Amino acid sequence: MKVWGMVLGGYPRGRLARYSLRDRERGTIRSSQFSVEMLKTHAEVIGVQKAAGLPVVVDGMIGWHDIFRPFIRNWRNVSVDGLLRYFDNNFFYRIPVFTGEPDIIEPVWPGRVAEFSLLADPARLKIVLPGPVTMALMSKNKAGLSTEELAERIAYLLRREVELTLEYNVYVQIDEPILSMRNAEEHWAGLAVELANNIISGVEDRSIIAVYFDFPSKKILETLLGVRAKYVSLDIVDSPRRAEENALPLDDHVPVVGVVDGRRIHEDRISDTILSIIKKLSGSGDEIVLTTTTWMDLIPFRYALKKTNILGRMVDFIAERLGGEAVKLWR
């Protein structure tokens, strides 16, 4: 059994990034200086992940106000509206408003990947995309399209992001947190799977579909297993009881298990319950990936760095408990 780790998504902003963003909003910092200041934080979070031995890293998405925003900014026929609560967090995202069929003005990821791949080396970079179903359902749709059509169009544009980063061999993660909602409908999951399969075509072996903030229902999870992504990421700490009830062996998929709480600051520990859920999800598989339960952008910066380190140690701990081998970047 191989055990390795990767952080699920974005990092919070430290003082430097917060102030740089503020100065940019006020127009008191030059664009070149702003880029340098932000790069320092990106380099720091990438460095911390590498130091923790994580073979796949994220750039931290430090400048992203929410998961949708950079795409909205770079797409045609969509703008942002007022604020809406983002799941059960004390955090608000700006609602995307689609007024026509969206199209790309400029892709989001290729430039970032070119910039950060060298910093990440020898670790592999992961790009994170908003799930088209989550995005469509959490937007205002004034495009004259059905929700399904809008999601399909979003997926088409996200596919372009993947195509344009192919040469860098990045990992691709599609976030569909809406599937964790207790009122999530099965057909959302079916659509999410169909669209994810289109987005990741050709890169299935390094693709992840991620559902977090809660553990999905059994039916949603069963549907989700139709995805051709090699990795399925699930948050098992937010509601261990629900995870215990609904977990099932992930068949041909490798479980990516959220064991480090990305929304709280306490020291994480692995209980017997958590360990048994991990075993259940892995079934007869020979690979397990550990991750943070969610993005870490809603905890203070220094705790996110600390949690990264905990994740690295957790890989060793779980590998030992499962009698497996910890796969670390420096080993």
Place this chain on the structure above:
Amino acid sequence: MTGYEVPRKFPTTVVGSYPKLEPAKIALKRLRKGEASEEELRPFFEQAIRIAVEDQVKAGVDIISDGEQTREDMVVFFAERVEGYMPGEWVKIFDNVYFRKPIIYSQVKWVRPLTVEDWKTATRFSMGRPVKGILTGPYTMIEWSFDLHYRDRYEAIIALAKEIRKEIEALVNAGAKYIQVDEPALSTRPWREEAEIAGEALKILFKGIEAKKIVHICFGRVEEILPYILDYPVDQFDLEFKNSDFRLLPYLKEYGYDKELGYGVIDVHTTQIETVEEILESIDRLMKLDILPPEKVYIDPDCGLKRLPRDIALAKLKNMVEAAKIARERW
């Protein structure tokens, strides 16, 4: 205090916060930097409360608030004044806006009145209008804090409810006739078990309290939690409607809602000022459903006005009051 007669039908009110006024901004900044004590800065806060109250009076609002001018944030304010909390670090709320998410490190304990002075100051300038005593509820306080002590949400919420109860008693002893407990976090996990926890806490808060008892909930899936909260020991639910396009209305009918209703008709997340006609339409929309008599309907904004520019907030309130006046004739 002169006797102000609150209209029998469609009284107007506010949820609580008003845009931070310059004296309060200065005082909060100096307080945070440790340059002066709360006592030394009191004149600044009193000036800010006075202006906030005068604006509400000018707009013609019937039941007003102190504008929460002394509160840096609805959670931080209480956390900094209740024993067992320590200051937190910056965590994102939206865009490049943050709050210092507090940390519970030991048993929580109320040690002195927290809001009574502000309530008294507001009452002094209110021209006889009643001033709401407004507190952040224990459910939301715990949800929006990091808990390093209790590590059991139920235990933490109940412990805090017992302490916040003392603040309610202090407000009522000072003469407050309206007590509002804000529980916005409740809408984020709209499940029976969560509603029950919050309900237990409200029982502790309100048992035997002789004042109008209000709970405010907003921005989330309130319709899903509604059936589980209808028997809460409160006189009034104050709810957001406008921002969610009155999605909740049919559910009030379906569940036979019969308590008083704080009816949110002003979207606090947009600077677009609702016209009198638009607000009247919103009121008509409720009344046509024949759920409640006008005596049980309080007209107010969806939530606090703190994120709006002052002139916009004032204009919105003026239109709201004007619409309520016309509605009184109509219904």
